[in-house]
Amino acid sequence: MTPVHFSFTSAFALGLMGLAFHRAHLLSALLCLEGLMLSLFIALALWALQLEATGFSAAPMLLLAFSACEASAGLALMVATARTHGTDRLQNLNLLQC
């Protein structure tokens, strides 16, 4: 694995671990999702650049468009959570807890 591939692969794995082991805030999990999207954008862009497949340069742009949709949906959910529960801390999302 070349150093460039190792760096964005480990960036993706770190974002995934940060999302899996999120601690207190919903916003921290959303930021880890954004880190995942960043590593995917860099991966797709480097694919297009290193293999000189310039037609593939549209793929990171489309990824960015859909990632913007996902980020806005996640932030709207966080705003709705902050309205109904008063905060975005995950220990407050316990209505279904017995």
Next chain:
Amino acid sequence: MVYTFSLFLMGLVVGLVAVASNPAPYFAALGLVVAAGVGCGVLVGHGGSFLSLVLFLIYLGGMLVVFAYSAALAAEPFPESWGDRSVVGYVLVYLLVVGVAAWYFYGGWYEGSWGAVESKEFFVVRGDTSGVALMYSFGGGMLIVSGWVLLLTLFVVLELTRGLSRGALRAV
């Protein structure tokens, strides 16, 4: 050039370690800004200046600005930075994991595998710019689909943030 490039690659990994260790969202957003900045540097080093500018404008200037002011919803009186006891364990473990993985792969990293040297001629029309222009010609269907999805997301956000009183938007 190789040193700058390897610094950018390490900056990407360290920036995402800073995000993944889950400090207070203020600091995680800062780590993401740094990671996106050096990620732009990585793309420029490979000759993708247009994609790097797109990342800067749309990702940093659009999405992360929204995350930065939404961090006000996650305000707490004593935000936990990377030095605080509950976060520093995560930081050290993630750095250790990345270090072990890098040590495992280190044997195959020789001199020439670090960066892409731009040793070609200089063209005015760059590869990534003209590749993105394909999105408007042959990729027109995908453009319409993503435009439709963005419009749909606008209505999703409006529905989610409408709140109890089914009327105009209100402040948080």
